[in-house]
Amino acid sequence: MRLPCDSPKTALTFAYLGGIKKVIFLSSYPVTEVPMATLKIFMPLHEGTLNYPYVGESGLYMVGIYLMEFFNEVIADSSAFDSCDYFFDSSALSAIGDRDLVCHILASQYYSIAKDHTSKSLGPAGTTVFSTKSQKVITEVYMTAIDGDAAKTRLLANLIIHELMHNKIDAQVSQNIVHNIEGGSVSKTPISSSSTPTAKDIAAMKKRIAVNVPQHTSFT
Numbered sequence: 434m435r436l437p438c439d440s441p442k443t444a445l446t447f448a449y450l451g452g453i454k455k456v457i458f459l460s461s462y463p464v465t466e467v468p469m470a471t472l473k474i475f476m477p478l479h480e481g482t483l484n485y486p487y488v489g490e491s492g493l494y495m496v497g498i499y500l501m502e503f504f505n506e507v508i509a510d511s512s513a514f515d516s517c518d519y520f521f522d523s524s525a526l527s528a529i530g531d532r533d534l535v536c537h538i539l540a541s542q543y544y545s546i547a548k549d550h551t552s553k554s555l556g557p558a559g560t561t562v563f564s565t566k567s568q569k570v571i572t573e574v575y576m577t578a579i580d581g582d583a584a585k586t587r588l589l590a591n592l593i594i595h596e597l598m599h600n601k602i603d604a605q606v607s608q609n610i611v612h613n614i615e616g617g618s619v620s621k622t623p624i625s626s627s628s629t630p631t632a633k634d635i636a637a638m639k640k641r642i643a644v645n646v647p648q649h650t651s652f653t
């Protein structure tokens with residue numbers, strides 16, 4: 434399933450660029466001088482995920498909107514990316530680029546991919562580890578963690594953002610950088626549905642977004 438996100442993305446792009454700035458940009462630079470890419474966020478739904486009636490397809494659409502709100506701010510002023518997009522369909526993974534991100538959406542810890550790649554204990558709501566086996570970073574979140582929350586889609590989006598921050602920022606180093614971001618919100622634990630990304634969260638991710646972190650796309 435590929436969920437549409439064109440409308441909000443277009444709105445955000447215009448909000449950021451502004452009408453006048455966009456005209457200047459287009460007329461001042463030859464297109465070939467600005468090699469830009471689309472940052473792709475893959476959130477493959479695994480077996481059993483949709484059997485948990487926690488968010489449904491309309492809820493996943495909202496999760497995509499929240500993700501795009503965050504990543505549109507992260508790539509603002511980026512020399513690497515001029516747009517971002519998201520995919521829940523696992524078949525879309527074949528289009529993954531060097532700097533894209535993958536967060537596996539699992540029904541519960543029972544389905545964890547990471548558990549076969551690390552001796553570390555799994556997080557209660559999600560896990561991000563560097564696999565010495567695959568030499569790639571595995572990011573996963575568990576739908577059971579949003580059960581009973583009053584704002585499930587916001588919470589699921591926050592869990593994904595939090596884990597993807599680990600993915601880009603500290604999964605490959607043995608330091609706890611994400612949890613210690615000064616002025617951070619969605620980067621802190623425990624993660625709740627009442628927090629939204631702060632300017633500090635966005636700034637921390639902005640610094641690392643163009644780094645190539647190899648993503649574990651395998652389902653095992």
Ligand SMILES: [Zn+2]
Binds near residue numbers: 599611
């Ligand atoms: Zn964390």
